[in-house]
Each structure stands twice: as C-alpha cells, then as structure tokens.
Amino acid sequence: MQLLFVGVGLLLASGLVCLMLSRRPRAVAIVGPAGAVAAALLGIVPALRVVGGEILPPVQWAWSVPYGSLTLALDGLSAWFLIPVLVVGGLAAIYGARYLGSYARYKALGPPWFFYNVLMASMIVLVLARNGMLFLVAWELMSLASFFLVMFEAEQESVRRAGWIYLVATHLGTAFLLALFVLLGQQAGSLDFALFGKTGWVGGRAGLLFLLAIIGFGTKAGFMPMHVWLPEAHPAAPSHVSAVMSGVMIKMGIYGIVRTLTFLGSPAAWWGWVLIAIGLTSGLLGVLFALAQHDLKRLLAYHSVENIGIIALGLGVGILGQVCGSPVLALLGFGGGLLHVLNHALFKALLFLGAGAVAHGAGTRDLDRLGGLLRRMPVTGVTFVIGAAAICGLPPLNGFVSEFLVYAGALHGIASLPVSVMLSLLAVVPGLALIGGLAVACFTKAFGIVFLGEPRTPEAAGAHEVDLSMRLPLVLLAAGCVGVGLLAPLVVGMMAPMLAAVSGVDATATGESLAGIRSLLGQVAASAVLLLAVIAFLAACRRRLLAGRPVTSAPTWDCGYAAPTARMQYTASSIAQPLIRLFDVFLRSRLDLSAPRGYFPQDASLHTDTPDVFQEHLFQPTLRAGGRLLAGLHWLQHGHVQVYVLYIALALLAALVWKLG
Amino acid sequence: MQAVVSIIHWLVALALAPLLLGIIGRTKAFFAGRTGSPFLQPYHDLRKLLGKGAVYSHTTTWVFRAAPMVGLGAVFVASGMVPFGGSPAVIEFPADLILVVYLLGLLRFATVLGALDTGSSFEGMGASREVQFSALAEPVLLLALATLGRQTGSYSLSTIFVDIAEHLSIHAGPAMLMGAVALLVVFLVENARIPVDDPNTHLELTMIHEVMVLDYSGPDFAFVLYGAALKLWVLGALLVGLVIPVHVGIRLIDSLLFVLGMFALAFLVGVIESCMARLRLLRVPQMLIAAGAFAIFALVLVLRQT
Structure with missing residues (x-):
C-alpha cells in the first residue's frame, strides 16, 4: 500500500513540476512520463501481490470533509482493475513522450502532462477508495482531467465540440451516481463502503440502486445509448490519452458496477437480463457503427462500445449464475x-x-x-x-x-x-x-x-x-x-x-x-x-519446398487490365457497403451520390456519412427541447447587479421562513 | 484404446478430405454428360502444386505468404476436434465447439487479409462478400449446435454427437431435421458452394472464395486448396453426424457408415450444384436468415419437450 501512496505522490509532484516547467518542453517530456512510469513500477508490486492472494489491511486517515473519510484498501477486485491502470498508463506515458513532442513547437506541454498524471493518480485513488465521498471526488477528478486532455487541440472546432459533449455526458452520469450514493448512505447511515455491504437491501430498493448504478456508471463505461460521448471524445484526444481513456478509464465504470453489486448482496434475475440486453445492444450496434466509420480512431472508439457490451454480457451471465445457485455459471x-x-x-x-x-x-x-x-x-x-x-x-x-x-x-x-x-x-x-x-x-x-x-x-x-x-x-x-x-x-x-x-x-x-x-x-x-x-x-x-525453385515477382492479376492504379483498389467504404446496407435499419447512413450521367460522363462522386443514431434522434432533440424550455427563463437574467442582490436577499428570506416554519 | 481409434479417425479424415472435392466434381460431370476428371484429381493437383515454384505480386507482403499457413493450421486443428460420426474426436473438452467456430474464423481472417494484401479490387470484392456472409452464418451455426447441446445436455462436440443417438426419438425428429437444414445452408455458404458461390465460374466479379485466392500459386495454393477441402470435411462431419446418428456398436462398421455419409454429402453437393443456379448476392443474406429461422424453430421444438 505504501508503495502505491508514494506512486500517487510522485504522479502529483511530477505533474506540478510539469506545470511549472511548462516553457521547457524537453524537461517536461522527461519529468511527466518519468513520474507516470515510476508510479506504475511502484504500484504494480502491491497490485500483483494482492492478486496473488496476499491480504493488506485497509488504511484510514481523518478527513475534515463532511461524511468523508480517507479510507483506502486494496482487495482483489481493486488490484485487478489497478493492473490495467498501471500497465497501460505507464506504457502510454512512454509513448506519449515522443508523440506529444511533435506539438512542442506551438503548444505548451506542461498542462497535458499535468492532467495526464492527475488522471492516472485519480484512477488509482478511485479503485482504492472505500468511502463514497472520496470515491466521488476521485471520479470527478478523473472526469475533469480527461476533459482537459480531450481539449488538448481545442483550437479545432470539432475537438471543442467533442470536449463539451464529453463534459455534459460525464456530469449527467455523475448526477445519477450522486443519487446512488445518497440513497446508499441514507440507509447505511454512513458513506463508508464497509457499512454499505452490511446493510441488508431489499427487493425494490436494491433494484433502484442497481438501475442508478447502471445509468451512472454505464455512462462512463459507454453502454448504449449512453455512449454518445465516446466516439466524439476518444478520436479528439491525443492518441496515448485515447489509449488510456478507452483501455482503462471506461473500465472504471465497470469497476463501479461490480463494486455496487458487492454491496447489494444477492441479485435478482432481471438484473442479469438487463445486463445481457445492454450487452447485446452495445455489442451489436457498437460493431455495426464501427464498420461504417472512415476514421481509424473513431472506428476504434465504437469498438470500445462493443467490447464493453461483451463485458456486460459476462457480468449478466455471472449474475444469472448467482441467481440460480450455479457456481460454475x-x-x-x-x-x-x-x-x-x-x-x-x-x-x-x-x-x-x-x-x-x-x-x-x-x-x-x-x-x-x-x-x-x-x-x-x-x-x-x-x-x-x-x-x-x-x-x-x-x-x-x-x-x-x-x-x-x-x-x-x-x-x-x-x-x-x-x-x-x-x-x-x-x-x-x-x-x-x-x-x-x-x-x-x-x-x-x-x-x-x-x-x-x-x-x-x-x-x-x-x-x-x-x-x-x-x-x-x-x-x-x-x-x-x-x-x-x-x-x-x-x-x-x-x-x-x-x-x-x-x-x-x-x-x-x-x-x-x-x-x-x-x-x-x-x-x-x-x-x-x-x-x-x-x-x-x-x-x-x-x-x-521453395528452396532452389524459381520464385518470381509479377504485378497483381487484375483480369488482364494493363494499367491498374492505386486508386482502383477496393476502399474501406466499398468493403463495408454490403453489411451497412443490410443493417441500414439501425445505421441510417447518409448517402451523397452524384451518379455519372450521359454517354460521356464527366465526373461522379459518392460520399457516405454515418452519424450516431442516438445522438441525432434521441439526445439532440431532447436537449434542444430542454434548451428552448429553459430559454423561457431568460427574463430572470437582466445583468443588473441590483436585481441579483435582490434574488440573494429573497432566497435568504425564503430559507429563513422555511427554517422557522 | 479410444485415443488410438480417434487418432486413426483423424488421419483418415485428413487423407479423405480432398476426395470430397473429387466426388463433387465427378458428380457434376455426370450430370453434365461428361466423363469428368478422375476421383483422385484433387490429390494430383495438390502434388503438382507442391512441386512448383511460386509467383508473388509486387504489392504483397509477408501477410500474403503467411495467410495460407495460418489458415491451414487453423483448420487442421479444427479437424482434430470434430467427432468422426459417433466416435469422439482426438481433442475434446467442454465448449470445444466454440474453438472450432473461432478457428474457422481465424482461417477466414487470414484468407481475407491475404486477399486484401494484393491490392486487387476483385479480391477486395471477394473479401467483402466473404466477411458479410460468414458473419451471418456463424450465429446460425452456433445456434444449431446450441440446440443440439440442449437436446443432449452437453456442450462438447464429441459428447453431443456420441449421445445424439440416445436422444433421438420420434419427437425429436422434426427438430433435428430443421437443425440439419440450417447446418446444410451454413455448410454451403461457408464452403462457398452453389447457390452462394460458384467455384467453377470464370468471371472474377462474381466469385467469393476463389477470387480471394486468385494470386496464389505453387505450395501456397496447395495449402489453400487443402485447407478448403479440410473445411469442407469439418463442417460436413457436423452435418453427417447429425443426419446419420445410427450406431451399430461395431467400430469399423460405424466408421464406414460415417465415411459413406460424407461421400453421400459430397454427392448431394454435386447434385445441388448441377440443378441449381447461383443466387443473386443480395439473396444470400435472406437464405441465411431463413436458415436462422430453421435453427430457432428447431430450438423451440427441443424446448417444448422439456
């Protein structure tokens, strides 16, 4: 455990040093990754020991935050999720040193390394946290650090858009998590994880908590249809950050779900059905949308949705096994x-x-x-x-x-x-x-x-x-x-x-x-x-067999056509086209075709585009309607300071009346 | 003892697989009123190809050279996992049917990458069609096998096909028949036979499997050909094991019965190829969906019994 704390300390310290050295890209490119790699090397020791079966006592410190306590523990589940955090985080940092170097001429590299190391530290604390307040603080730090990393190339309009979508989505998810922890804490009388597990949860309440966890954590994990931020944010971020976000950060959502399951005791069968349904939808639609993409990183981002679906399928099968008392299942x-x-x-x-x-x-x-x-x-x-x-x-x-x-x-x-x-x-x-x-x-x-x-x-x-x-x-x-x-x-x-x-x-x-x-x-x-x-x-x-025989080289057989060019090769769009047409019900690809016309056709073009169905038809209309509704409240905002002072006074008065009454 | 028998069975399968291609060719020749090539022609082809040098396209890389070896390796291991009629396979463990299906997936992955490595549009077309049809055929295959697993209460290929005889009653008949129809469609699609693909066509535009291997020559092409023959055997063995579940009890007779069943299947493929035209490519997914419906019906019937 101590090694992990030293690792977190190193991450934060090296991050701060990076911020201070922001003007000197060479130094930053050494200090930032060095901190991450050192933390990974230090942390992997206790993680592997715990996975190997060793039991470490939890650590507790006082914390002045209400309901909060700095309770940290490393059990098998935490260690299992810690391993990818450290391995991928460390390796991506080595990669990032050179990768970000190409931006050094026109961008300060201090902030990205600071946020990278904060992201890694927050994920370490997240899996160790055994208190709701601490968990949420780490969760929020993780979301914000990754938001700033996504916004690395904020001068591009598409990146800014991706960043905002991510910020809104992640906070909508966090809202459900707040509700989850409030409900958990209300009944358990404390936000300590140890007490959550000891409280007996009954039917309806447990089901509600499960659904809150699925929505709240599922937004981060990328379950369909809460995945909309994923194909936007992952391609926008620098590649080593995409690797950490896609490889590790979205798994924190899975960690949250599994951790919540351990609180809730024996599950109901429909939890398994919900997870299987989510898994199948995410898996199938994830891979179908991936198939329709032309951008390599966007394609990979959709595949994360698919793989999260496979993980959800596994968890669903596991829950069904628990329900019918079959340990093998x-x-x-x-x-x-x-x-x-x-x-x-x-x-x-x-x-x-x-x-x-x-x-x-x-x-x-x-x-x-x-x-x-x-x-x-x-x-x-x-x-x-x-x-x-x-x-x-x-x-x-x-x-x-x-x-x-x-x-x-x-x-x-x-x-x-x-x-x-x-x-x-x-x-x-x-x-x-x-x-x-x-x-x-x-x-x-x-x-x-x-x-x-x-x-x-x-x-x-x-x-x-x-x-x-x-x-x-x-x-x-x-x-x-x-x-x-x-x-x-x-x-x-x-x-x-x-x-x-x-x-x-x-x-x-x-x-x-x-x-x-x-x-x-x-x-x-x-x-x-x-x-x-x-x-x-x-x-x-x-x-x-081929030794000593004639092995020659020739052009690819192209049906006897004499002068093939590279542009005649099959393209990504053409390979995917039959499958996309077959599943067009879900995908709704837009086709922009100007077909060749006349006996001597001059030019022709074909452009396909597959935007996210859920974003286009579910979230955008809803959010736009919400925006219109809220626009009705514009008259409250005058920009006159006096009026705002009046609001404050009225609010205080109302609070006083409520308290007295 | 069983292990020795299983190994002998595996060797027989490895030896007889190309003969299936010979039987199909001979049947088609018979229907066309020709004498046709001898039954052993595929073996001669293989020997001739193994004795030749090779020509590679300038565009290709090591992927193109590795693909036939990876593909043949995958289908070779898979062939060691399918039971020989009612006799268990050499490699058997619970859920081994998943490994068989995914080994065939590896074969496809390798073949498709090999095709794309040439940079030819024709091979790209073949690759595109292959991945499309196989993606739809795989669920049908697994659903049919899962149905058999439910029927026999086990989920290892060997146990399923050894036990299937005991679980066959007059009630199970229709379900098994529907499962067999689903498996037959998958067999035809996966092995690129008519009505999905015509291995004998001479127009690259219309082919699926053959067009993907256009640029292979020499030993590489021999690997490809032999791999295709083994795949025919692997998927055929599942179908024949289901359709002829009779076990006399005497090993030799059972084995002979199974081999005859495989030959009969090859003959049936020849008959289908002689009597049917190739479907339009757009129709193939519909055929696979129909096969999926058959598999689902089979499942419903099996579930009704319990």
Whole structure:
C-alpha cells in the first residue's frame, strides 16, 4: 500500500513540476512520463501481490470533509482493475513522450502532462477508495482531467465540440451516481463502503440502486445509448490519452458496477437480463457503427462500445449464475467479463497507440487515404494485426479466452438450466457470434485498407516508422496479448480470490469450479500451442519446398487490365457497403451520390456519412427541447447587479421562513 | 484404446478430405454428360502444386505468404476436434465447439487479409462478400449446435454427437431435421458452394472464395486448396453426424457408415450444384436468415419437450 501512496505522490509532484516547467518542453517530456512510469513500477508490486492472494489491511486517515473519510484498501477486485491502470498508463506515458513532442513547437506541454498524471493518480485513488465521498471526488477528478486532455487541440472546432459533449455526458452520469450514493448512505447511515455491504437491501430498493448504478456508471463505461460521448471524445484526444481513456478509464465504470453489486448482496434475475440486453445492444450496434466509420480512431472508439457490451454480457451471465445457485455459471460469467476488462485494456491500448503511430507516420487517420503502410511501418503493422486478431476474439490470443469463458458459461446454462432462466442465455450465444463475425469484418477492413495493398495517396506513400520509444509500448502490449492468451489457465487462477468475493460463491465451491475451468482453459491453451506448432511446421515445409525453385515477382492479376492504379483498389467504404446496407435499419447512413450521367460522363462522386443514431434522434432533440424550455427563463437574467442582490436577499428570506416554519 | 481409434479417425479424415472435392466434381460431370476428371484429381493437383515454384505480386507482403499457413493450421486443428460420426474426436473438452467456430474464423481472417494484401479490387470484392456472409452464418451455426447441446445436455462436440443417438426419438425428429437444414445452408455458404458461390465460374466479379485466392500459386495454393477441402470435411462431419446418428456398436462398421455419409454429402453437393443456379448476392443474406429461422424453430421444438 505504501508503495502505491508514494506512486500517487510522485504522479502529483511530477505533474506540478510539469506545470511549472511548462516553457521547457524537453524537461517536461522527461519529468511527466518519468513520474507516470515510476508510479506504475511502484504500484504494480502491491497490485500483483494482492492478486496473488496476499491480504493488506485497509488504511484510514481523518478527513475534515463532511461524511468523508480517507479510507483506502486494496482487495482483489481493486488490484485487478489497478493492473490495467498501471500497465497501460505507464506504457502510454512512454509513448506519449515522443508523440506529444511533435506539438512542442506551438503548444505548451506542461498542462497535458499535468492532467495526464492527475488522471492516472485519480484512477488509482478511485479503485482504492472505500468511502463514497472520496470515491466521488476521485471520479470527478478523473472526469475533469480527461476533459482537459480531450481539449488538448481545442483550437479545432470539432475537438471543442467533442470536449463539451464529453463534459455534459460525464456530469449527467455523475448526477445519477450522486443519487446512488445518497440513497446508499441514507440507509447505511454512513458513506463508508464497509457499512454499505452490511446493510441488508431489499427487493425494490436494491433494484433502484442497481438501475442508478447502471445509468451512472454505464455512462462512463459507454453502454448504449449512453455512449454518445465516446466516439466524439476518444478520436479528439491525443492518441496515448485515447489509449488510456478507452483501455482503462471506461473500465472504471465497470469497476463501479461490480463494486455496487458487492454491496447489494444477492441479485435478482432481471438484473442479469438487463445486463445481457445492454450487452447485446452495445455489442451489436457498437460493431455495426464501427464498420461504417472512415476514421481509424473513431472506428476504434465504437469498438470500445462493443467490447464493453461483451463485458456486460459476462457480468449478466455471472449474475444469472448467482441467481440460480450455479457456481460454475457464476464463475464463467464473471470470470469472462472481468478477464475481458484486462484483455480489452491490452489490445485496445495497443490499437489506439497503433492508430496514433499511423496518424504520426502518415499524417492522416482517414482509412481511404492510407494503404500499403505495412512495408513502411513494419513494427506498427505487425503489432496492429496482433491487436486486430485479439479484438476479434481469434485464438490463440487473449480476446478469445475471455469470450470463450462467456460462451462456455452460456452453453453450460443452456445445457443444464430450466427453460425460464436459460432463454436469455440463448440470446447470448448467437449474439456473441454475430458480434464476433462483424468484428472480423471490421478489423480485416481496418488493417487491410490501412496496412495492405498500395498506398492511396502521396502521404501514405511517404509514411515512416515511428521512433523506438513509440514502438516499444506497442511491442510490449502485443506481447501481453499473446502472453495472456497462452497462459490463460494461470491468469484465471490468479483471479480466484476476486471471483469468490464478487460472485458470492464460497471459497471451496469456487476452488472446485475454478479447477474445472482451469483445466478447460489448459486444453484450450494446448490446442493453441498445437496450432502454433502446425503453423511453424507448415512454414518449415514451405521453405523447404521453395528452396532452389524459381520464385518470381509479377504485378497483381487484375483480369488482364494493363494499367491498374492505386486508386482502383477496393476502399474501406466499398468493403463495408454490403453489411451497412443490410443493417441500414439501425445505421441510417447518409448517402451523397452524384451518379455519372450521359454517354460521356464527366465526373461522379459518392460520399457516405454515418452519424450516431442516438445522438441525432434521441439526445439532440431532447436537449434542444430542454434548451428552448429553459430559454423561457431568460427574463430572470437582466445583468443588473441590483436585481441579483435582490434574488440573494429573497432566497435568504425564503430559507429563513422555511427554517422557522 | 479410444485415443488410438480417434487418432486413426483423424488421419483418415485428413487423407479423405480432398476426395470430397473429387466426388463433387465427378458428380457434376455426370450430370453434365461428361466423363469428368478422375476421383483422385484433387490429390494430383495438390502434388503438382507442391512441386512448383511460386509467383508473388509486387504489392504483397509477408501477410500474403503467411495467410495460407495460418489458415491451414487453423483448420487442421479444427479437424482434430470434430467427432468422426459417433466416435469422439482426438481433442475434446467442454465448449470445444466454440474453438472450432473461432478457428474457422481465424482461417477466414487470414484468407481475407491475404486477399486484401494484393491490392486487387476483385479480391477486395471477394473479401467483402466473404466477411458479410460468414458473419451471418456463424450465429446460425452456433445456434444449431446450441440446440443440439440442449437436446443432449452437453456442450462438447464429441459428447453431443456420441449421445445424439440416445436422444433421438420420434419427437425429436422434426427438430433435428430443421437443425440439419440450417447446418446444410451454413455448410454451403461457408464452403462457398452453389447457390452462394460458384467455384467453377470464370468471371472474377462474381466469385467469393476463389477470387480471394486468385494470386496464389505453387505450395501456397496447395495449402489453400487443402485447407478448403479440410473445411469442407469439418463442417460436413457436423452435418453427417447429425443426419446419420445410427450406431451399430461395431467400430469399423460405424466408421464406414460415417465415411459413406460424407461421400453421400459430397454427392448431394454435386447434385445441388448441377440443378441449381447461383443466387443473386443480395439473396444470400435472406437464405441465411431463413436458415436462422430453421435453427430457432428447431430450438423451440427441443424446448417444448422439456
């Protein structure tokens, strides 16, 4: 624990130093990341020890804030969420040092590093906090720090717009959290987490609290339809910040939901159904909207919505397991969902950093202006394809393992549970399969168009590989994806204490069921090793066969057409078009087509645009109506100081009357 | 003992997979009134390709060269996981059907990236169609398998197909039949056969799978061809295991029965290819949705029994 406090102190101190040194970009680019990396290295020690089974006593200090106490503790659940915070936060900081360097000529780098380190510190405190007040303070700090990071390039109108959408959305979410904690504290008599858990919550009240948590935390996590800020804010932020926001920060919403579940005791079946419904909607619509995007980072942002949906599916399956008293189902569901938290942090951070490298190396994120980057950026390309395969849930990488656990849970339930409980699980299996199939479509498109084929523009042709300090985090994250995939039984074994606490299954039953799950994963890992061995064998065969034979090079076969150009290649839009048309009911893509006309057509153009349906048809109309309604109160605002003094006096008078009466 | 039998079965599957292509070709030739190529033609093709050098496009990178190996590796492992009729597979564990489906997903991922690596519009078109149809076929496949899992109370492919004979009653018949129809559609779509794709067409614009591998040659193309044959076997084995769930009890006869079933399936594919035209591409999703409806009906019937 002390190491973590030192880490938080280092983060804040280095952040302040960055602010003070703002005029000297070189120094800032060393101090800021150094603080983050040092904090990550210090913090990872206690986090790993707790995940390994060690129990640390909570720490408590007095705090003069009403209802607040500085109670901090590190249990299995906190440690599990702390690991991605530290790993991704540290690696993204190394990457950011060079990435932000390219802005040094015209921007002060002190503030972004200050806010980056505050963001990391606030997330550490958030998972450690055991008091509602402290938790909310950390939550707000996290939201504000990330808001300022999103606004880094505030001179662009689109970035300002994204920033404001984010600020409004996150505070709407926080409003629900305030209500949640007030209700929790009202009944428990204190805002300490320890007392929340001891209060017996009954039916309706518990359900209300659950819904508040889903909306409040779900806004941060990016559940549909509260996700609208996500595809705006993530692309606007600098890439290493997008990696932290998408890989880690939105997981704090999941952490909040899981933590609240531990307060509420035994759940009701409909909680599981709600989570499964949210998971399927977020997963499917997330991947469909991703498919329709042309901007690499916006595409990745929608995929975060999809993956949050998969996590929600896992949690829903776990809750159903709890409800029908099936430890295997509960462990498979929660295990899959929580493992996906780590996995998504690894591959999404990798992909966002890769997208940043593409933007840095080729100067654009527009898919249809890229192409052929694999030759020019070999390391970025290899790591990106590993991340892409992992996010599609393909074996032998980590994404497969967590999705496999959720699938196994659903299939276990389908095979053994009574019909009434199992119907919702039936939706999980084809739902996840469709999500997986569409994810393959989306990432073959993203990787294929950006990295393969011929460069479509001179910028893409002139792209260059990024520096070593930016490549290193990519390689380490890719290694993490492979490692977790192959060492899955070990990783899931480490989750045991946390899973026992979250699922409410007693330790012995957890141990037995987990042993089964681990042996299952052992067989999956063995198959993965077999797969790699077969591929290696085939590679050796091919080398042997081709040795000494003529291996020549020729142009791509293009149906005999003699002069193909790079612009004739299939584009991202054309690859996605059939699927987008098929799901147009949900997507409502706008098509701007001027078709070729006459016998000698001169020019033709096609432009497609897929704005967010929920933003266009749900939030904007509602907010606009609200704005019009509130505009009716304009007459209260005159700008005369006397009138405002009168308001104050009247308000005081009213308060006095209310108090006396 | 069982392990040895399973390994022998796997080897037989690996050896016989290309023969299915030969049977399909011969059947089509018969319907067209031609003599056709010999049954063993696919083996000759493979041998010839393995003996050749290779030509690569200037545009391609290592992705293009790695794709056939990754794809064949994936489908090779998958072939070790499907039961041989009523006899368990070499690799079996609960929920192994997920791994099989995702290994086929890896094959697709590799093939599609290999196609996009050439930078050719034609291969891009094939890739676009492949990912579209497979994304729709995957849920149908899993739903059908989940139905079988519910029927047999297990969720490992080997257990499902070993137990399915015991769970077959007159009541289960219609459900299993509908499941089989769904599986047949998935089988045709995933293996790029008529009415979805015509492997023999000579117009790149209309093809799906064949167009994605246009630029392969030599040993790489041999890997691609053999991978396609194995995929035909893997998905076919699921269908045949469901349609011929009879177990005599004598291993040799059961195995022979299963192999004959696979041949019959190949013959059926040949018949379908001879009697039907290719559907318009826009119609394919509708066919898959219909298959999905069949799978759902099968499920409802299975649920009604319990």
